[in-house]
Amino acid sequence: MIAEFGLAALWLAAALAGLQLLAGALGLTARGVALGAIVRPVAVVQGLLALIAFVALIVLFCQTDLSVKLVAMNSHSAKPLIYKFAGTWGNHEGSMLLWVTVMGLAGSFVALVERRLPEPTMLATLAGQAFVSLGFYAFLLLSSNPFERISPVPAEGQGLNPLLQDMGLAFHPPTLYVGYVGLSIAFSFAIGALITREVGPAFARAMRPWVLGAWIFLTLGITAGSYWAYYELGWGGWWFWDPVENASLMPWLAATALLHSCSVLAARNALRAWTIMLGVVAFSMSMVGTFLVRSGILTSVHAFAVDPERGSFILVLLAIYIGGALTLFAVRAASVTEGERFAPVSREGALVFNNVMLSAVLGIVLFGTLYPLVAEAMGAKVSVGPPYFNPMSALFVVPMLLVMAVGPLLRWRRDGFTRVRKALAIPAGLIVLAAIGVAAWGGVGLLPFIGLALAGGLAVASLLPLRGRSLRRTPLATWGMVVAHLGVAVALFGMASESAFSVEKLVAARIGETTAVGPWHVKLEGIRPVAGPNWTALEADLTASYAGGSPTKAHPQARFFWSPPQPTSESALLTRWNGQLYAVLGEEADDGRWQLRLWWKPFVTMIWFGGLMIGLGGLLALLGRVASDLRRYVARGKIAYRRERQGR
């Protein structure tokens, strides 16, 4: 019953999306103005129906209703409830349903609260949102129906990949998805603005909070994903430049650029066409990334995800939406002037530089990710990995970081370096000092060297915009910028420190044997069997002490899941303020020794603290923007009220 109910809700939502598109489009014409009035309510109901369908699927998963094919294929009655719940989106159909749900809800939200733009622009925006949703509804209903029944009903489900049975992983994909799909709002705004030729500061101010919101989720999603890969995969790496990771990084790069160009457009009415274009590109990157992952085209060696039919379907959607939006852009953008002018040394100048550099990094990541495909088309196989991505992106990231330090201190429109020279003396000095220090330490590769040298200076520079201000009266948005930029410096420090100072130790240890790794002494006390709800494991009992201090316990496990049967290794982490000890239990050697992999990673946690700070900065900025918008709204309301009374 629930499955049919969910499916009905989904069909209804799709129908409403069609209505929303139609009414929105007609609402723009002279004769259909009346129809425009129903667009907002329809958008709200459409989003709610998608949510209902998604909730129905969650219920099916939580009840382990094996008569539903998707549940039978991806769940198991013996799984802990939390993973049954999270398993809803741990598969293709469920995650696509989550996609349309987020998209529908974002549309509802915009329809409910966004009142700053001229109504025709809003109609075009909501129609655009419905148009994009419609494609994904069609994809779900025609080729990926999550509510399909199975007959005969199997006695038991096939289970969920144990690697997915992890708290971090259960909630990281939806976070990322909210970010991906949230960018659809920016896309629809851009379309709406192009159609109605309304590009200006008001448009940027309206779009900014939505971009910020999506960007916060993206930032947190990527941060969480990186930490998950770090502790769950058991090899101590936190970023592999894997196509899947790159797919999440690309929308983030575009959204970061968009966020900054929005500021320029909002404050100075410049960069109009560029901002529109980034709005289109950001969500396009979400779709391209999803396509690359879903179609299995980049990881074609893994038969798992390969499905040419689905791949082709998404490709057609991409061609329609991205191709259509870019065509619209090319046709209309010529009539959108770039707006106000400014000097190279100015706030806008710095932001433009940042935008161009971010776009260049995006170009590198996209091209490098796709290049193996290009090579295959030419009949050869190549791999593009960290040795390419690291230096090539650094080429653009390093200048960008330097400008990031200076930019916020500059005035809008026109400024001179002489004015900020004094303020920048401290960070510049710090950078030089750090460079000398690290060089004296020696044995550090070029990229970590640059990172370590820059981090301290950047951190100080990111605080400089607060200089001479009353901290209480500093706007929240400025705080947001400071925190986010500081987060960049912190993350950079973590990355550089991890790659420069990590110590790795592989040992075959006897019970009772002590191993030294960096400042740690780790003793293998014993190995014991343990059992979880759907797994059994061997667990190492480790006693670790830092620099002769009091010992702490750590328990890495070699787990064996039985539904489906699969081994995983659960690393044990001991976190200190200055880094992490990372322990993995390997196999038993012939002579009764146990393989242990131990790492001491100084300041590695800074990577994710930095990521969290960047997200927090975004949140502060969002709160600041929303609060000031509300204040303006209330003030305008009061004025209108007063006028009305005077008029009477």
Place this chain on the structure above:
Amino acid sequence: MTETSAAPKPRRWAIWLPLVLFLGFVGLVLLGLFRPADREVASAMVGKPLPAFDLPAATADKPGLAFKDFAAGGKPRLLNVFASWCIPCAVEAPQLDQLAKMGIEINGIAIRDHREDVTAFLARNGNPFTRIGADDVSKVQMAMGSSGVPETFVIDGKGVIRYQHIGEIRADQMPMILEKLKEAEQ
């Protein structure tokens, strides 16, 4: 400069650039989607002489294998990379047996395998090999550019690798293997 000239003419082409790039992407991906999936890592050693190696015997009843066994000249032969723990290797055993019965010399390299397991495997599935070398740490496998089991190489009379077959030899692939052997005679 006036506001109108702020949207300069020379930028016209640049405005189409994103669309052009995107169309390039679609074309590339279309090629990728409809190309038959190629999941194998082919050896780059085809056409080159066998690398130098000398492997001890993998079973008691057959001698080990060294590259100089191939330099002796004579007819082309097959070099089969297999393992007792590999299921497709058992699947292709009848085909190898048939080839051996046709008078084709087949040498084997057992990858990461215990002697007793190899012996049991051959007892179970037949032994088409004249020589079997034991490659316990995949060293020779790597030297040959082979990335899995089973793989079968056609080696010509001069010890040059002429062809690499990835995966098990199926019954319907027998004529193709024979064809490759014939080609290697030239």
Place this chain on the structure above:
Amino acid sequence: MKRLLILLLMVFAAPAFAQDTMPPAPYAYRQLDNPAQEEKAQALMETLRCLKCQSQSIADSDAPMAGDMRSQVRERIAAGEDPEAIRAWLVERYGDYVSYAPRVTALTWPLFILPVVLLVLASLLLSRRFRKGGGE
């Protein structure tokens, strides 16, 4: 990143039905005694692709063949071989696929031209904008 695990799943799943029981190669899970050599070996291993797992380096994989490759790399480094020579040796056998560090070849030059193109494009864009804006 969710998909990443699915890749990893495949890595673990493959040996599940065909797992050899041989102990790992001598240097698969053992570091070289000389720290400078180990560092060199580690740096190289991180840029070699595991052929069995496709989306991981041999430094990050528990696949037996990745272990054999690690052992081979460490032994050769210990014997004094240059890391790039080892990479070249592997590329000679498996093609460019085995190395995560693309070489500049007739096939891969666009990868290395791209940053230059982007730099030129970026400076063009920036200079035009600033000339336009600054030259009041």
